[in-house]
Amino acid sequence: MALLEVEDVVAGYGAGPDILTGLTLSIEEGTSYCIVGPNGAGKSTLLRTIAGFLKPRRGEVRFNAKRMNGSRPDQMLAAGVCFVPQDASLFPTMTVKENLVMGGYLIEDRSLLQERLEAVYEAFPILKERRGQHAGTLSGGEQQMVTLGRALMIEPKMVMIDEPSLGLAPMIADQIFERIREFASLGITVVLVEQNAAKGLEAVDWGFVLDLGSLEFEGPADGILADPRIRDLYLGKAMARRRDAD
Amino acid sequence: MAVVEQREELVEGAPGRKPGTTARRVTLAISLGLVLFFPVIAYPIFDSYAYVMQLGMLLLMWIALSSSWNILGGFAGYISLGHGLFYAIGGYSAGLALAHWDISPFLFLPVAGLAAMVVGFLAGLITLRTRGPAFIVATIAMLFLGLLIFDNWEFIGASSGLDLPLIDLTWMTDLFGVENPVEFLKVPFYYAMAITAIGAVLLSYRVAHSKFGLGLRAISQDETKAEVAGINTRWYKVWAFALSAFFIGMAGAIYGYSLTHLRPLTFFAIAVAARMVLMAIIGGRGTVAGPILGAILILGVNEVAVRQFGESALNIVFTGLILLAALLFFPEGIVGSLRKAGRLPAFLDWD
Amino acid sequence: MEWVQILVLGLLLGGVYAMMASGLTLLFGVMRVVNLAHAAFILVAAYVTYVLFENLTLDPMISLVITMPLMFGLGVFLYLTLFPRLEESPRYVEMTVLLTFGLALIVEGMLTFIFTGIFRSVRPEYASTSLFIGDIFMPSSQLYASLISFALLILLWIVLRFTKTGTAIRATMQNRAAAQIVGVNVRKVSAIAFGIGMALAGAAGSLLSFMFPFFPGRHWQWVAFLLALIVLGGMGSIKGAVIGAMLLAVASAFVTDFFGPTWSPITFYLTLFLILMLRPEGLFGAKARL
Numbered sequence: 001m002a003l004l005e006v007e008d009v010v011a012g013y014g015a016g017p018d019i020l021t022g023l024t025l026s027i028e029e030g031t032s033y034c035i036v037g038p039n040g041a042g043k044s045t046l047l048r049t050i051a052g053f054l055k056p057r058r059g060e061v062r063f064n065a066k067r068m069n070g071s072r073p074d075q076m077l078a079a080g081v082c083f084v085p086q087d088a089s090l091f092p093t094m095t096v097k098e099n100l101v102m103g104g105y106l107i108e109d110r111s112l113l114q115e116r117l118e119a120v121y122e123a124f125p126i127l128k129e130r131r132g133q134h135a136g137t138l139s140g141g142e143q144q145m146v147t148l149g150r151a152l153m154i155e156p157k158m159v160m161i162d163e164p165s166l167g168l169a170p171m172i173a174d175q176i177f178e179r180i181r182e183f184a185s186l187g188i189t190v191v192l193v194e195q196n197a198a199k200g201l202e203a204v205d206w207g208f209v210l211d212l213g214s215l216e217f218e219g220p221a222d223g224i225l226a227d228p229r230i231r232d233l234y235l236g237k238a239m240a241r242r243r244d245a246d
Numbered sequence: 247m248a249v250v251e252q253r254e255e256l257v258e259g260a261p262g263r264k265p266g267t268t269a270r271r272v273t274l275a276i277s278l279g280l281v282l283f284f285p286v287i288a289y290p291i292f293d294s295y296a297y298v299m300q301l302g303m304l305l306l307m308w309i310a311l312s313s314s315w316n317i318l319g320g321f322a323g324y325i326s327l328g329h330g331l332f333y334a335i336g337g338y339s340a341g342l343a344l345a346h347w348d349i350s351p352f353l354f355l356p357v358a359g360l361a362a363m364v365v366g367f368l369a370g371l372i373t374l375r376t377r378g379p380a381f382i383v384a385t386i387a388m389l390f391l392g393l394l395i396f397d398n399w400e401f402i403g404a405s406s407g408l409d410l411p412l413i414d415l416t417w418m419t420d421l422f423g424v425e426n427p428v429e430f431l432k433v434p435f436y437y438a439m440a441i442t443a444i445g446a447v448l449l450s451y452r453v454a455h456s457k458f459g460l461g462l463r464a465i466s467q468d469e470t471k472a473e474v475a476g477i478n479t480r481w482y483k484v485w486a487f488a489l490s491a492f493f494i495g496m497a498g499a500i501y502g503y504s505l506t507h508l509r510p511l512t513f514f515a516i517a518v519a520a521r522m523v524l525m526a527i528i529g530g531r532g533t534v535a536g537p538i539l540g541a542i543l544i545l546g547v548n549e550v551a552v553r554q555f556g557e558s559a560l561n562i563v564f565t566g567l568i569l570l571a572a573l574l575f576f577p578e579g580i581v582g583s584l585r586k587a588g589r590l591p592a593f594l595d596w597d
Numbered sequence: 598m599e600w601v602q603i604l605v606l607g608l609l610l611g612g613v614y615a616m617m618a619s620g621l622t623l624l625f626g627v628m629r630v631v632n633l634a635h636a637a638f639i640l641v642a643a644y645v646t647y648v649l650f651e652n653l654t655l656d657p658m659i660s661l662v663i664t665m666p667l668m669f670g671l672g673v674f675l676y677l678t679l680f681p682r683l684e685e686s687p688r689y690v691e692m693t694v695l696l697t698f699g700l701a702l703i704v705e706g707m708l709t710f711i712f713t714g715i716f717r718s719v720r721p722e723y724a725s726t727s728l729f730i731g732d733i734f735m736p737s738s739q740l741y742a743s744l745i746s747f748a749l750l751i752l753l754w755i756v757l758r759f760t761k762t763g764t765a766i767r768a769t770m771q772n773r774a775a776a777q778i779v780g781v782n783v784r785k786v787s788a789i790a791f792g793i794g795m796a797l798a799g800a801a802g803s804l805l806s807f808m809f810p811f812f813p814g815r816h817w818q819w820v821a822f823l824l825a826l827i828v829l830g831g832m833g834s835i836k837g838a839v840i841g842a843m844l845l846a847v848a849s850a851f852v853t854d855f856f857g858p859t860w861s862p863i864t865f866y867l868t869l870f871l872i873l874m875l876r877p878e879g880l881f882g883a884k885a886r887l
Contacts, residue, residue, distance in 0.1 A: 073780070074777065077778075082778075084778070089778060091768055094767075094771065105781060325691060376873050382694050384870060387870040388870065391866045391867065394862055394863055398859055559709030559710040562703075562709070563702070565706075566703035567703060570679070574682050
């Protein structure tokens with residue numbers, strides 16, 4: 001049975017237009033996914049809707065077969081869905097360690113919290129090195145590491161990461177993707193949104209192609225990368241639109 | 247982008263081209279007629295003529311105040327809680343001219359307006375360095391600074407106030423053979439206030455239908471974009487501030503004269519500023535008809551409340567409650583909400 | 598040694614100002630609310646203290662135990678009923694200013710209606726005694742109020758630093774979105790923070806009741822004072838509020854000494870005005886500007 005089901009979801013911001021226009025997709029436990037598509041396709045909006053930051057106007061979001069519509073972000077997190085948004089949303093004047101501890105905010109057991117902290121330090125040695133430094137003083141790549149480490153604190157069933165490579169140098173981005181692969185190897189279901197479709201799809205098992213707020217195509221990640229039609233229609237278009245915007 | 251779109255909308259909405267012109271003309275004729283002939287019509291109808299005239303004068307005053315406030319607070323979106331300062335400048339400048347040089351405040355009106363406008367211009371130059379909530383707080387600070395100075399300035403009577411000579415009514419007897427001129431005491435004040443209110447509404451209308459007003463609306467929607475679109479936002483805002491002070495100064499001059507005793511708190515009371523804001527918000531910020539409607543409504547509610555409960559502090563409670571309700575349930579005011587619902591009757595549509 | 602005397606009196610007053618302002622700055626820090634009704638709520642607590650003293654001769658310093666939880670509850674209630682509706686508004690902060698302006702009018706009107714506009718004061722025995730250390734004299738009321746204020750500020754610091762709710766409040770102050778992401782229920786935390794801010798206003802009211810005579814219209818002046826010192830110290834920073842309070846209280850004590858008491862408010866108004874114009878982030882680099 002699917003871990004997360006999104007059924008015919010319509011969503012948008014404030015009094016604005018629908019960004020998601022009846023989107024349906026399902027996510028299996030233990031698989032990793034990348035959502036690609038042109039700018040404005042609704043990729044980030046989908047993640048925000050699942051994470052509980054945005055209420056669907058219509059349709060249903062089910063996690064573990066439970067209807068989650070209208071749940072708050074903290075309730076989604078408690079259910080096991082962790083969201084890592086685009087901007088490294090850290091607490092700038094807290095230290096790296098304090099940021100990680102905040103990641104375990106929902107954990108009541110202090111010894112468990114300590115255990116998790118050690119585990120994160122092991123997975124991200126750089127964070128242990130920088131633990132006493134204020135998060136606001138870190139480089140972009142390091143900040144992204146903190147957000148990933150912070151997501152690991154809660155040991156979520158599923159983690160959704162929005163544009164992890166945004167604004168990072170290619171070499172640093174590669175390191176980030178490596179970490180994301182490790183998430184998958186820990187048995188955590190990973191859902192990526194990535195503007196750099198090739199990089200994103202390389203890192204995952206399965207790909208979703210979104211356009212105009214609905215699912216256009218899905219399939220094995222390597223298959224999507226190899227399919228020239230999809231490249232031209234959706235992934236190429238993303239590049240073309242981006243040129244237009246500039 | 248937003249600016250261009252709005253310009254097209256406004257051209258379409260220019261008077262004469264859109265439906266409802268007749269309705270608006272009729273409304274204009276009836277309102278002007280009512281304002282001008284009210285003292286004549288009211289005389290045979292009401293026993294308490296002086297009271298009714300006083301009420302009429304107050305209504306016209308609040309229309310002038312809220313319409314003027316709306317130029318800055320509505321069109322440009324800069325909410326000031328300090329406009330009591332200009333009310334005081336008008337009241338005191340005319341009062342001093344009368345007390346020290348024996349110049350009738352009615353003749354002095356344009357000077358009182360100009361004095362308020364000059365102070366408004368300077369205040370704008372300084373306070374408009376801030377935006378949003380900081381601007382609101384800055385205008386409160388401006389109001390309190392003004393009150394403190396007026397309260398301690400011996401030349402203008404400090405906190406105990408300034409006594410003005412009573413208005414001379416002998417001309418009524420000389421010219422019209424009126425036997426009991428005191429009965430008509432309020433009539434000259436009424437007409438002076440009518441001129442002020444008409445002037446304020448006319449200014450508001452002219453601003454709404456000018457390139458200047460368009461710029462102000464652009465500023466209120468997105469100041470950065472307006473700047474990028476080539477609007478000199480700083481001067482637009484400062485002029486909006488200065489213009490919004492002019493008729494408030496005139497209204498202050500007339501009102502002060504009608505009181506015959508000027509005290510700083512009469513003008514600087516935060517409740518005065520609160521009312522201007524409240525009327526504009528209730529009626530519809532950034533519209534021409536909104537502040538007028540708001541003034542009629544709030545004064546009406548106030549009048550009923552005073553009759554029911556007397557002149558009590560509960561009136562301030564009502565003011566606050568109405569403000570709260572407006573902010574929570576229809577922040578765009580009567581005109582704004584009706585327009586959004588597509589149900590704005592033509593006679594209220596002056597934008 | 599007259600200036601030492603002025604300095605001491607200024608610092609004592611500064612302690613109380615700091616506590617009055619800490620609630621206001623906390624509200625701004627956590628939910629970007631500029632609470633123009635803060636001083637009006639301080640007055641509510643002052644009147645509650647007055648009633649308790651007149652009817653039960655309850656010591657105003659003991660009535661803190663009543664005013665603080667009372668105001669906490671009122672704060673949570675007001676936050677939950679009024680503010681979530683505004684959150685969608687694109688001009689949220691401006692709307693909150695107008696909303697709290699309306700609240701202040703309502704409170705002022707109700708207090709005037711119930712207690713009339715005349716001056717009231719609470720006069721326990723220590724309101725008219727004073728202590729001497731050498732030549733320096735300290736009115737007992739100001740000394741006690743200042744000590745309690747500092748105790749409450751330290752308590753606030755402990756709550757914010759060492760409790761789970763406090764951590765959530767600090768996290769929300771630093772980055773609201775990030776707090777939501779790590780599982781903080783920001784609406785609940787905001788409601789609690791609003792309650793804490795109001796509880797501090799409650800304490801301030803009880804203390805003020807025996808320091809100064811008060812009447813309902815007084816709160817506008819006070820809220821302008823409080824805004825001045827938190828803008829000086831940097832909006833949203835409690836440390837800044839304490840420093841701002843000390844600086845302005847001492848400055849206004851000297852202004853009073855040189856120019857007379859009528860001009861002492863000008864210290865606050867001018868500071869507020871000038872800081873907003875020239876250095877809106879405050880003197881000490883605030884976390885956020887107004």
